[in-house]
Amino acid sequence: MNKAAIFDLDGTLADTALDLLNAGNLTFEEMGINYRLKENLDEGISSKGGRSTIREGLLKANGYIEEESVEKLYPIFLKNYEKVIDENSKLYDGTLEMLEFLSSKKIRLGVCTNKPKKQADILLKKLGIHSFFEIIVGPDTYGCAKPNPKPLKKIIDFLGSSLNSSVLVGDTSTDYMTSQAASVPFILVLYGHGVVHQNFNTSCTPYLAKSALGMADLILKIIKKY
Known part of the structure; x- marks a missing residue:
């Protein structure tokens, strides 16, 4: 698996x-x-x-x-x-290195976003990280958006993984609700929009990422449990 x-x-x-x-x-x-x-x-x-x-x-x-x-x-x-789309947008510090590290460990990677797929593809290419992801899903891919768990489950199936062998990383209550609906472990990004701009409650999950590089170790720790 x-x-x-x-x-x-x-x-x-x-x-x-x-x-x-x-x-x-x-x-x-x-x-x-x-x-x-x-x-x-x-x-x-x-x-x-x-x-x-x-x-x-x-x-x-x-x-x-x-x-x-x-x-x-x-x-x-x-x-x-x-x-x-990319005038001011930038990767969070350590994101590129985190993706490189996970790829080196043979972790399969995907994106589950509520941004339309066309714009998601454009942005990820502009940011230089599109090639890390085997599948990128927007709300128009399967006709539904997070927190509906269908897009997340479809990604997991595509990657040949299981609910217990996968983890969702996000920054908002929408991401958290998606993980709960799919019964998938959730990592909350503490430096993302949800916490910084939307005052999202950080007590929803024990898995908190203070940095992208620290997140890589946390991902491995979670999925190695199964």
């Missing part, structure tokens, strides 16, 4: 909050929405993804949110996001 480590993308492998924020502002400007997210203040909003960013802009500009408008604006947001 193969051992596998599956990673969230935004806030886990890379800090992407500012580029998401800028994509939101480009969308607001293009569509005449009188609101702008502010750097160093609103990354907690943008780090939750495109739809959350759009909702915030509509709420602040109009005082209410219509989900129909959110869905209408989302493709425009994605178009703008591709323009700025």
Whole structure:
């Protein structure tokens, strides 16, 4: 049975909050929405993804949110996001070395993200780590998003692993709920968006990663139990 480590993308492998924020502002400007997210203040909003960013802009500009408008604006947001997708986004310190180490130990690697697959592929290639992952799954891959456990389970099956021989690494409550629904061990990234920008409770799991390099040893420790 193969051992596998599956990673969230935004806030886990890379800090992407500012580029998401800028994509939101480009969308607001293009569509005449009188609101702008502010750097160093609103990354907690943008780090939750495109739809959350759009909702915030509509709420602040109009005082209410219509989900129909959110869905209408989302493709425009994605178009703008591709323009700025790697202007500020960067790997967390030690991430490249961590992936190299896990690969050298024959750990099978995958990505389970709520970012659409096209944009996930673009970003991972821009960051220079796309080739480490045998499978990259977004919400459009199987028609559902985290915390639905289906994408995670599909990745584990593809990698020839099992629920007990795999680990999910993430930074938000969505990642945690996904791991619980799939009965997969969960590592919480303490330096990611969920803890830094969204005040996610760190007591949800005993497995806490203070650094990417430290995470590598933690992954091996967990999956060697089985």
